[in-house]
Amino acid sequence: MKRLATSLAFFLVLSLIVGYLLSGPALMDWPVAGGLFAVAVLGEGFRYWLRQTRAKKRDSSGV
Known part of the structure; x- marks a missing residue:
């Protein structure tokens, strides 16, 4: 859970920086940063779902 929070915090800061740099003379380009x-x-959610799916396959070997 700590890795997820760290990763999302990093991407939040990165998206805000990119939104600010692309805004030009305006204050912030919120659609770009939000997008x-x-x-x-979505990427982190997919990675989490993929890890859970693989863990379930590993546990249900049926031995």
């Missing part, structure tokens, strides 16, 4: 963070959350 990048949404992609990061």
Whole structure:
């Protein structure tokens, strides 16, 4: 759980920096920052789901 929180915090900061850099003279480009963070959350969710699926396959060997 600590790795998930660290990873999401890193991607949150990264997406805010990219949103700020792409905004130009405006304060912040929120759609870009939010979209990048949404992609990061989906990626981390997929990675978590994939790990759980593999763990279930390993446990149900049927010996």
